[in-house]
Amino acid sequence: MADRSRTTSHLVGGFFGGLTSSVILQPFDLLKTRIQQNKNTTLMNAIRSIDSPLQLWRGTLPSALRTSFGSALYLSTLNIVRSTISKGRAQTVKRTNSSYLPQLGMYENLFSGAISRAVVGLITMPITVIKVRFESTMYSYRSMGEATSHIYKSEGLKGFFNGSGATILRDAPYAGLYVLLYEQSKQQLPKVLPGTLIAYDERGMFTTYTSTIVNSIGAFLSASLATTITSPFDTIKTRMQLDPSRFSGFLKTFYLILKDEKPRNLFDGLSLRLTRKALSAGIAWGIYEELIKKFMS
Template sequence: MSEKPISHLIGGFAGGLTSAVILQPFDLVKTRLQQQPSGSIPDTLRTLSSYKELWRGTLPSAVRTSVGSALYLTSLHAFRSVLAKSHNSSATNVSGSSSSLPKLSMAENLVTGGLTRGFVGFVTMPITVLKVRYESTVYQYDSLLGAVRSIHQTEGVKGFFRGFTATCMRDAPYAGLYVLFYEQCKMVLPKMLPNVDTGTTLSVSKSAMINSLSAFSAASIATTITGPFDTIKTRMQLKPLEFTGFWQAGVKIVREEGAIRLFDGLSLRLTRKAFSAGIAWGIYEEIIKYIVRQH
């Protein structure tokens, strides 16, 4: 029986919320590292007033990640299911697989992941802007409500979508590449692991391990490729008067600071993205399969 959209909302929300809270310190340090023309992770950590500051911005981050993850995974599954059914293939597959998600071609995985991410990214962009500014030291907001009022008064509605082009150019390719590599890893890993019979239903532990390892690997590759877009996006959101456009920001960083600066915070983003994907997608896949089996 095909699972209902609510199951994907629940699975996506739970996975996104869990990963956001656990990995918030990586996001905060990455943001502060990218907001300055020079610096290092140890230097950034020394500027913190206490370890609790590592979780500053957790609320907007948790809201953005949980809601965004729920919307993204629900929309992605709907999109992929339509394509799967157009090929007369099942939209749900549990037996003999670590996943219950639709099976598509590499090109379809790339396109569906990218388009869905672009759509959801636009919807959640205001939360993303609030998250980045609240984490940084460039803006000293007393509260999230104060941040909303300040952005609206100084920049208008467009301020809440600052950096969307760079965000979309980072997230859409990332999501497309991620889904592509994720699906490929899920096919390859079972053949590499001992005592895994793909002809029978996998145990929860084995399927969770395969899904989490696949997510970790796929996120690592996609994150490295799209790293420069993340730096440009952050600069545009924190210093909109200095970095006014995507290409202008990229050229300015390369000319004044060197191309290597485009990869600022990559190790932090790589760590966060990889573990976030492993946690979120592992939880999501198991929740979906549990719901499918209950029906």
């Protein structure tokens, strides 16, 4: 029963953290997709193409579904993997001042983040494809049902997995790097933050205020670095999902971008993705960590 309750807490924490961040930050995702779909599109051009503020939230439903359920699956899977790795040690869940999550070594964090994200990314790939097409100007779907029907009729089941290889190559390294950096940041940030921000409760844990600051800043910084490193995979993934007839494979897409465009186009939309991923991590992981503490305290 305890294991079931613990898994439920990660599902709930991941769901609400992912849902909140996806709805708030959807405009960044939409603009990033539109910049990546065409090499000549700039941020200002993408903004000018928006007819009304509400259009910035086009694709919110598939985005919210993917991020909320994806985060719930990812964070619960990540916890299972990390808890399994840590079994046999003196303490399965070692509490730090700001977190109740299992504590592992650097390479174990890298592996657990990467394998968990790869599995969940493949499961949620159909929603990702629908989300990207909703956000672009190349398709004019009016509903998820219409998008699903069109993709199936024109491309078959494989259409729902276009860009899956590039997505895994983007998400697995990103998640591995993120977990590694995030766990390190939670240990190092309290040493450099102003003393006025550090406060403890009667159990010797950081107060909610302090732990939220530590976890959110750590998530923000870790996501920023991991996002920059994996940005080319995101551009390749988007091209493959929007125009699979031309960009039919990972290496072919990489070659075409270098041949017909410029190497810097591999980083199209980086500023928007960087802003979105960093803020999303700060919001989602801040909420997630606090909900886990509430469930397990």
